[in-house]
Amino acid sequence: MGKLFISEHPLIQHKMAMLRDKNTTTKEFKELITEITMLLTYEATRDLPLEDFEVETPIATAKCRRVAKEIVVVPILRAGIGMVDGVHSLLPAAKVGHIGIYRDPDTLMPVEYYCKVPKDMEKAKVLLVDPMLATGGTAKASIEFLKERGADEITLISIIAAPQGVKTVQQAFNDVDIYTAAYDSALNEHGYIVPGLGDAGDRMFGTK
Ligand code: URA
Numbered sequence: 001m002g003k004l005f006i007s008e009h010p011l012i013q014h015k016m017a018m019l020r021d022k023n024t025t026t027k028e029f030k031e032l033i034t035e036i037t038m039l040l041t042y043e044a045t046r047d048l049p050l051e052d053f054e055v056e057t058p059i060a061t062a063k064c065r066r067v068a069k070e071i072v073v074v075p076i077l078r079a080g081i082g083m084v085d086g087v088h089s090l091l092p093a094a095k096v097g098h099i100g101i102y103r104d105p106d107t108l109m110p111v112e113y114y115c116k117v118p119k120d121m122e123k124a125k126v127l128l129v130d131p132m133l134a135t136g137g138t139a140k141a142s143i144e145f146l147k148e149r150g151a152d153e154i155t156l157i158s159i160i161a162a163p164q165g166v167k168t169v170q171q172a173f174n175d176v177d178i179y180t181a182a183y184d185s186a187l188n189e190h191g192y193i194v195p196g197l198g199d200a201g202d203r204m205f206g207t208k
Contacts, residue, residue, distance in 0.1 A: 002170055002175060003177040003178070005177065006161075006181075007180070009043075012039050015032050015036050016159075016181050020195065024203075026205070030082060033159065033200075038089050040086075041090050043179055044155050044157055045067075045091070048069050049069050071093070071094040072121065073094045073126075074096070074128045074129065074142070074146065076129070076138055077098060077099065078100075078205070080128075083131060084129070087127055087129065095124075098116055098117075099146075100115060101115070115145055121150040124151065124153070128142060128155065128156045129156075130156070131204075132159070132160055132196070133166065133169070134164070134191055134193050135162075136168025139158075140173075143173055155179060156169060156177070157179045159180065159182070160181065160182045161180040163185070164187055166178060184196055
């Protein structure tokens, strides 16, 4: 089974309190999403492979190491877009894919309306980002899409995860780790995470 990492880092917990607050402005919300994503990305990239190389300092040659893995960040539309800057602040060379999926109200099957990812996904570590892991339906469909495109190293980063979403992902895939800043208790009848933070996309883009 993939790992569930719930960050207890004081900085993340402090920022989460501000993020959840209904009085937080759109500007602050966006900034907090970026900062928390950056801190979660730091944790999620702890096992990246390194290669040796040499750097000339002003004094001598230093034996150094650099990341030896291509990174692709894939936001799930729409709210995942708000997490891309946070990943890019640590991994500026990461390529960006996009996944747009909705659930057909009649069939309840996931429908892809916009999906574009870089070539050579099999060589990359993919950071799939979506702030809210609620039912896990979209995350599951997105991971299936990425695997069909050849991705075999996928990590899901969500700001808040609900038990149902974690269970859906973990039951479907045994090789996808989940990194989150909070593990909330439940979903309400509208599919919102409780206590959560409301609609992440609306709060991020000021559309509520
Ligand atoms: N998506 C959101 O934006 N918020 C939730 O609570 C659940 C899904």
